[in-house]
Amino acid sequence: MSQEWPLWEIFIRGQHGMSHRHVGSLHAADAEMAIKNARDVYTRRNEGVSIWVIEATHITASAPSEKGPYFEPSNSKVYRHPTFFDIPDDVGAM
């Protein structure tokens, strides 16, 4: 397994997108190669104008087992959603 290229997470900014979005992952020997591979794997149908790559090992993720303590407490706190304000019609779609 040590012979395998490291895994890279790929982020692409689309034609009209404001921010880079995670699109998937691929293998490459280094960052430059990861960008080239991402160009070939993820932008061949004109999807993007910018590519970010980051080696997957550099991402720290929350643990699935912590899902309860982390996220459930906010379920019952509807007052944190700004849905109790009257929005003037002139504002239009938000």
Added chain:
Amino acid sequence: MDPTVEYLLRLGDNALILGQRVSEWCGHAPALEEDIALANIALDLIGQTQLWLGLAGEIEGQGRNADDLAFLRDVYDFRNSLLVEQPNQDFAVTMMRQFLFDAFSALQLDALTHSKNVEIAAIAAKCHKEALYHLDRSSETVIGLGDGTDISHAKMQNALDRLWVYAGELVSADDLDRTMAKAGVGVDLDALHTPYFETVRATLATATLRVPDTDFAHKGGKSGQRHSEHLGHILTSMQWLQRAYPGAKW
């Protein structure tokens, strides 16, 4: 043959035969990412073929389109350089062949954007962007593998030793090249010779590869006089369907 048509066949056949060769990797490349990249490059080259051969057929004026020229000519009608018909062998040979071609193609297409023939200039401008990416990719692969492990270095050196004698034909001007350059339509290959070998040698040095000590260059591909035996085999697999079922569409 009209010299412009023959010149366009050289451009189109280089792209066609290399595109066909590279597409042989589809589903067989050493990694999924490389497989997709190689298929993209092959498709770029086939796209370039359609433009060059399409224009050749138009100027020829005998009702032949790009498909007719690709599928219904025989070995002695092809005008591609000997380099591009060389077999894939292994990944090292494939990438070295690609690099030696891309370095030439990027220079050639850049020069062709100044062609007095506006259609040739427009096609060259479109293809040049693709060629720059291909060169970027193949250069880095040659450097990465050449300056890599003992095994990858040995394989790249073997590839270079095998293919070096086919690089010279690309930048060696013959009568047709000179006629077309003089007319302002084609590229002055004599002027490309030095920058080509400078680019190639610089990359090979970075890749820690030893350039073979010879200026010998096999010739006869782009003139159509002496293709290697490999071209017939490529055409057999590429053309068999149109030969067996003439006019078949799908």
